[in-house]
Amino acid sequence: MRRDWAWALGIPLSVIACAWVALNPWLFWPGIVVGTLLCFMAWIVTSMPHDRHGPGVLAMFGAFALLLFAGSAAYEAAMRAYGVRADVVVVAVEHRENDGGADWECQVARLDGTALPYTLTEATGCGEELARGRHVRVVEDPLGWLRPRLDEPPTFSAATQLGVAGGVTVGVAASILWGRSRPRPGRGASVGRGSSTGPYQY
Known part of the structure; x- marks a missing residue:
């Protein structure tokens, strides 16, 4: 057990x-x-x-x-627990067509010119509405583990x-x-592979 x-x-x-x-x-x-x-x-x-x-x-x-x-x-x-909001500028937008549609990726940098470690993807807010030079606000992970996302309410x-x-x-x-769980007698229990004495015991 x-x-x-x-x-x-x-x-x-x-x-x-x-x-x-x-x-x-x-x-x-x-x-x-x-x-x-x-x-x-x-x-x-x-x-x-x-x-x-x-x-x-x-x-x-x-x-x-x-x-x-x-x-x-x-x-x-x-x-929500420890994300930090930051004002950034979009420095590059990449658009790739594929069989499933379009993929968007946006490189963003802080206003002092420092690039964020990870890009925005379509899942985190990048899309055709973002253009190079546009100022947006993102939520970033101060620990550097997660991608940033646009500061918008999630779905x-x-x-x-x-x-x-x-x-x-x-x-x-x-x-x-x-x-x-062990089958009850008469309900699928059998000697051998299906029983508690069978070879498949993990």
Whole structure:
């Protein structure tokens, strides 16, 4: 039972940690790759002990959802908690066309000419309405971990996003506990792979 709780808490918390790591532009892909592997691990540790693939699928897709929602929720919460507002000027705007539409990236600098360490992206406010030389206000991370964003209200509040991420976290943990719980006699329990004495015990 203790091992079940270790998996139920460890998997979603590790996915949340990967989502936070992926918020750093230099560590985006390592965070996403490790987080994706953890999503598949959620399926393995949930399904294999008792051949319960339903809870395993729920745990896996819940972990994928958590990887998406947790990063956005953590970003908004961090910016709200310790983000610093700064007046900047747009020094360069880059527009790239691709199959999915257009990507925008804006290089901004403080009014004294010091460039911010990271650019604005489409997700953080860069778009066709920003032109070179325009003065805007951004919220930046004084620790240098997160990208800045325009000082505008987010589509969803930090509280809403944290609530969604918390609900998904509980759902993933519950799915793992459900899948790893011992089947009742006469309801799918079997000797061998599906039983508590089978080879798939994690």
